[in-house]
Amino acid sequence: MSDTPEEFQKRVEEAARNPENMGEMTDADSIGTVGSANCGDMLRVWVKYKEDAGKRIIDKATFQSFGCETAIAAASLAMEMIRGKTPEEAMTLSGEEMAADLGPLPPTKVHCTALVENALRDALSGGDQSPAQPPTEQSNSNLMSDITKSSRSSGVKLVFLDEDQPAG
Numbered sequence: 001m002s003d004t005p006e007e008f009q010k011r012v013e014e015a016a017r018n019p020e021n022m023g024e025m026t027d028a029d030s031i032g033t034v035g036s037a038n039c040g041d042m043l044r045v046w047v048k049y050k051e052d053a054g055k056r057i058i059d060k061a062t063f064q065s066f067g068c069e070t071a072i073a074a075a076s077l078a079m080e081m082i083r084g085k086t087p088e089e090a091m092t093l094s095g096e097e098m099a100a101d102l103g104p105l106p107p108t109k110v111h112c113t114a115l116v117e118n119a120l121r122d123a124l125s126g127g128d129q130s131p132a133q134p135p136t137e138q139s140n141s142n143l144m145s146d147i148t149k150s151s152r153s154s155g156v157k158l159v160f161l162d163e164d165q166p167a168g
């Protein structure tokens with residue numbers, strides 16, 4: 001099936017228009033934060049677990065993004081996809097798999113889904129276990145200062161990915 005840049009952009013806009021699961025989760029069990037050294041975008045993920053039939057599964061996951069529309073769209077899809085999975089199951093998913101509904105990714109946008117994958121991996125592998133900040137205004141614009149404050153005051157791990165691909 002052929003796919004034009006316009007079709008890709010339309011799917012991204014639809015997924016990012018009213019992203020579900022966007023915002024800080026104050027009672028999260030774990031937090032993962034990554035930044036891209038390439039484009040400077042950042043993503044933070046909050047994960048809450050629950051017990052189900054003796055297994056620990058993901059009850060809910062939310063995100064904040066200081067990044068591009070593709071990262072927001074991919075994060076929104078990913079948060080839905082991992083719900084109900086064990087952390088181990090969720091860790092097997094690649095960023096591109098989680099963003100499959102967006103269709104084939106342009107090469108310049110692959111790193112946007114890698115940002116989502118790596119923030120999730122950080123959270124699912126432990127991340128920062130203690131939500132550090134009191135509830136803040138839920139907007140993209142405060143993530144940078146929030147990350148800076150959190151990193152200083154509570155050791156939130158901030159990992160900059162080293163990517164070779166140019167930002168799109």
Ligand code: FES
Pocket residue numbers: 036039040041067068069070071109111112115167168
């Ligand atoms: Fe960097 Fe999308 S996450 S351009």
